[in-house]
Amino acid sequence: MNKIKLNNQKKIGLIIIAVMIVFVLSGFLNRNSFDAMNKDLILKGSSILHPFGCDEFGRDILKRTQVGMGISVAISFFSVIIGTFFGTLIGALCGYFGGIVDDFLNAIINVLFAVPSLLLALVFVSLFGSGMVQVTVALGIAIVPSFAKMMRSEFKKQRELEYVKMAKLIKVPTARIIFVHILPNVLETFLNCVFIAFNNCILAEAGLSFLGIGVQPPLASLGSLLSDAGGYIRSAPYMVLFPALSLILLLFGIGLLSSGESFHHAYSKRFKD
Amino acid sequence: MLTVKDLKIEFFDHELPEVAVKDVDFTIENGEILGIVGESGSGKSMTAMAIAGLLNRKDMTKSGVIDFDGTDILNSPRCKIREIQGKDIGFVFQDPLNSMNPVLKVGPQVEEAMRIRKKALNMSKEDMKKRALEIMKSVGLDDTERIYQAYPHQISGGQRQRAMIAAALVLKPKLLICDEPTTALDVTVQKKIIDVLKELNQKTGTSILFISHDLSVIKALCDKVVVMKDGLVVEEGSVRDIFENPSKEYTKQLIF
Amino acid sequence: MSEKVCEVKNLTYMYPKSDKGVKNVSLYVNKGSIVGLLGESGCGKSTLAKCISSQLKADSGEIICQKIGYVFQDNYASLNPSKKVGWLLKETIRYSNPAEFENSDEIIKSILEDVELDSTVLEHLPNELSGGQRQRIGIAMALLSNPDILIADEPVSALDVTVQKQVIKLIKKLNESKNLAILFISHDIKVVREICNYIYIIKDGEVVEEGDSEDLFTHPSTEYTKNLLDSSYLENINV
Numbered sequence: 128m129n130k131i132k133l134n135n136q137k138k139i140g141l142i143i144i145a146v147m148i149v150f151v152l153s154g155f156l157n158r159n160s161f162d163a164m165n166k167d168l169i170l171k172g173s174s175i176l177h178p179f180g181c182d183e184f185g186r187d188i189l190k191r192t193q194v195g196m197g198i199s200v201a202i203s204f205f206s207v208i209i210g211t212f213f214g215t216l217i218g219a220l221c222g223y224f225g226g227i228v229d230d231f232l233n234a235i236i237n238v239l240f241a242v243p244s245l246l247l248a249l250v251f252v253s254l255f256g257s258g259m260v261q262v263t264v265a266l267g268i269a270i271v272p273s274f275a276k277m278m279r280s281e282f283k284k285q286r287e288l289e290y291v292k293m294a295k296l297i298k299v300p301t302a303r304i305i306f307v308h309i310l311p312n313v314l315e316t317f318l319n320c321v322f323i324a325f326n327n328c329i330l331a332e333a334g335l336s337f338l339g340i341g342v343q344p345p346l347a348s349l350g351s352l353l354s355d356a357g358g359y360i361r362s363a364p365y366m367v368l369f370p371a372l373s374l375i376l377l378l379f380g381i382g383l384l385s386s387g388e389s390f391h392h393a394y395s396k397r398f399k400d
Numbered sequence: 401m402l403t404v405k406d407l408k409i410e411f412f413d414h415e416l417p418e419v420a421v422k423d424v425d426f427t428i429e430n431g432e433i434l435g436i437v438g439e440s441g442s443g444k445s446m447t448a449m450a451i452a453g454l455l456n457r458k459d460m461t462k463s464g465v466i467d468f469d470g471t472d473i474l475n476s477p478r479c480k481i482r483e484i485q486g487k488d489i490g491f492v493f494q495d496p497l498n499s500m501n502p503v504l505k506v507g508p509q510v511e512e513a514m515r516i517r518k519k520a521l522n523m524s525k526e527d528m529k530k531r532a533l534e535i536m537k538s539v540g541l542d543d544t545e546r547i548y549q550a551y552p553h554q555i556s557g558g559q560r561q562r563a564m565i566a567a568a569l570v571l572k573p574k575l576l577i578c579d580e581p582t583t584a585l586d587v588t589v590q591k592k593i594i595d596v597l598k599e600l601n602q603k604t605g606t607s608i609l610f611i612s613h614d615l616s617v618i619k620a621l622c623d624k625v626v627v628m629k630d631g632l633v634v635e636e637g638s639v640r641d642i643f644e645n646p647s648k649e650y651t652k653q654l655i656f
Numbered sequence: 657m658s659e660k661v662c663e664v665k666n667l668t669y670m671y672p673k674s675d676k677g678v679k680n681v682s683l684y685v686n687k688g689s690i691v692g693l694l695g696e697s698g699c700g701k702s703t704l705a706k707c708i709s710s711q712l713k714a715d716s717g718e719i720i721c722q723k724i725g726y727v728f729q730d731n732y733a734s735l736n737p738s739k740k741v742g743w744l745l746k747e748t749i750r751y752s753n754p755a756e757f758e759n760s761d762e763i764i765k766s767i768l769e770d771v772e773l774d775s776t777v778l779e780h781l782p783n784e785l786s787g788g789q790r791q792r793i794g795i796a797m798a799l800l801s802n803p804d805i806l807i808a809d810e811p812v813s814a815l816d817v818t819v820q821k822q823v824i825k826l827i828k829k830l831n832e833s834k835n836l837a838i839l840f841i842s843h844d845i846k847v848v849r850e851i852c853n854y855i856y857i858i859k860d861g862e863v864v865e866e867g868d869s870e871d872l873f874t875h876p877s878t879e880y881t882k883n884l885l886d887s888s889y890l891e892n893i894n895v
Binding site: 296314 | 726730734735747751752
């Protein structure tokens with residue numbers, strides 16, 4: 128079957144991501160509360176109890192980073208699911224059917240493309256209020272156009288291949304042709320798109336939180352942690368350092384995982400007649 | 401003029417080393433047409449590429465001797481081979497659409513070999529164009545002015561292949577290597593190309609190394625033939641001998 | 657006069673905005689015969705096959721055809737690269753012959769015997785097989801719908817000469833054992849002469865000549881056919 132062949136880059140990426148998952152999950156073992164303020168600990172540096180130090184309200188930064196990263200990843204995860212689902216659906220319909228379906232859906236995609244995704248999210252948040260769900264949906268919508276474009280061109284290519292014509296000739300239902308016959312063959316592009324979208328989502332969420340329209344306090348996300356810490360960068364640099372490091376490490380891991388050779392190694396040994 | 405001896409090419413891009421060509425020996429005399437025939441994976445193209453000095457990948461080893469008019473192609477420095485390529489050895493590839501640059505006009509591509517040696521040859525733009533048109537005419541292209549100005553997709557497959565042959569011949573090489581030049585073409589066009597090659601060989605005395613999977617084409621064109629299978633030479637000899645009494649079972653199978 | 661499994665009358669199909677296509681072609685295929693369509697690239701022979709198998713809708717004309725099985729030229733593209741051969745064959749039965757789906761294992765077994773493959777290929781992806789094996793699978797898939805006529809669009813053009821011979825032998829065998837009519841499309845005179853009983857020669861979308869195989873090759877009546885025969889170096893081959 129399709130062997131997933133891992134090169135060294137992907138291995139390192141996987142290790143980094145595994146470490147980050149352990150890091151987030153270990154937050155459940157961390158006794159410190161993410162929103163308990165303590166005026167004795169305001170802007171205190173690293174200590175055994177608070178290895179990442181404390182912020183301007185005396186909250187434990189380690190715990191807040193763990194929670195923040197969990198929330199960031201969750202938001203990105205769900206918005207990628209939303210974006211991927213609609214993006215793939217629209218792209219597949221456009222590419223497979225062509226003609227008037229393509230023209231119509233493509234027009235919508237082009238309009239979405241013309242609106243910057245940050246602006247779209249801003250509009251969305253100002254219409255429906257800020258909060259995690261709104262940010263997730265807004266980011267999900269922002270992913271759709273680029274995803275749909277990629278999928279559209281892939282499906283267009285596949286549609287012309289003879290195995291699709293063969294499936295049509297034996298009267299396989301169209302939905303089955305699209306999702307069972309063609310989709311596995313565009314898996315490579317699909318996965319790369321997912322990784323890129325995930326990456327962009329984490330960054331965009333950080334950006335939105337930085338602007339103050341993402342996750343609302345006292346909850347934290349990586350972005351809001353960084354924006355809060357920005358004001359204290361001279362007096363308490365560790366406040367920026369730790370969340371920023373973990374954000375960079377996470378993105379680096381995802382980047383490595385999506386780079387290099389393809390996942391989908393259909394080609395292996397060939398037999399002779 | 402060309403001697404190939406004990407040629408062996410091995411690849412190391414998979415876990416196990418793969419022998420593409422082994423124990424290949426043959427010679428080409430001046431003015432001779434040698435055919436190499438074999439099925440896909442028989443190593444015939446690899447042999448041709450090695451002779452043209454086009455195999456420079458790091459994950460392979462080549463051993464043996466390829467002696468071209470006193471130059472050892474396998475072991476000479478890159479710059480020396482570059483000098484021979486295009487000037488003394490011309491190469492025609494299989495697919496005339498992919499072997500031409502689609503965004504350049506045909507004429508400049510025919511001139512290319514002259515242009516990169518402009519100083520050594522001391523040719524002006526007009527000289528080059530004149531020579532290009534002349535050589536294009538000699539490979540049987542009519543309407544040369546139009547084709548000179550056309551882009552590759554604007555002319556037919558047969559015309560493209562002729563233009564490629566013209567480009568390979570523009571500096572009057574001693575050896576022309578044709579790697580399946582007619583496989584992608586229709587039979588009627590194929591015949592015309594074969595006729596052009598034959599005529600060229602008779603007129604200018606250019607030696608030709610002709611690679612094909614089609615024995616009937618080889619028979620129509622070549623003097624000598626080498627039959628290859630799985631990287632080994634199965635049989636070699638004059639075309640008449642091989643067709644009249646093929647000694648190996650494999651050769652008989654190839655004759656349709 | 658034997659039964660006709662396929663008859664095409666005055667078929668015309670023109671590609672939009674071009675003068676290429678099929679013009680007023682009539683042909684028929686008798687039960688159990690192998691009919692060849694011979695022509696050079698771009699002459700419309702594939703277009704004709706697509707019209708007959710209703711992949712394209714003809715502009716005018718009549719097509720009366722019994723059940724068709726279709727074999728494609730490019731054996732790389734005609735098998736889905738991400739599915740195992742067993743899955744592909746099963747899928748074909750599921751949709752082209754749903755009544756027999758319960759017995760699919762036995763059907764697959766017998767069809768593999770017909771195309772001379774053993775059952776280990778079922779566990780492989782198409783790309784792991786050789787060109788000849790893939791083309792046999794393509795033929796097997798076409799046979800699974802129990803066709804009366806097999807339309808083979810250049811089925812051996814992408815194969816090596818020795819493999820070509822094996823596949824041609826297989827097609828001949830299927831023709832004899834199942835009394836299956838075959839419409840064989842090719843640009844290769846040698847192959848067509850080897851296999852076909854009756855031949856249509858097509859040029860620029862029109863039938864220029866037709867006739868029994870040996871007749872046509874020994875006494876070509878049109879200039880084009882003569883040219884075609886002349887160009888293929890037929891005298892070079894001792895059949």
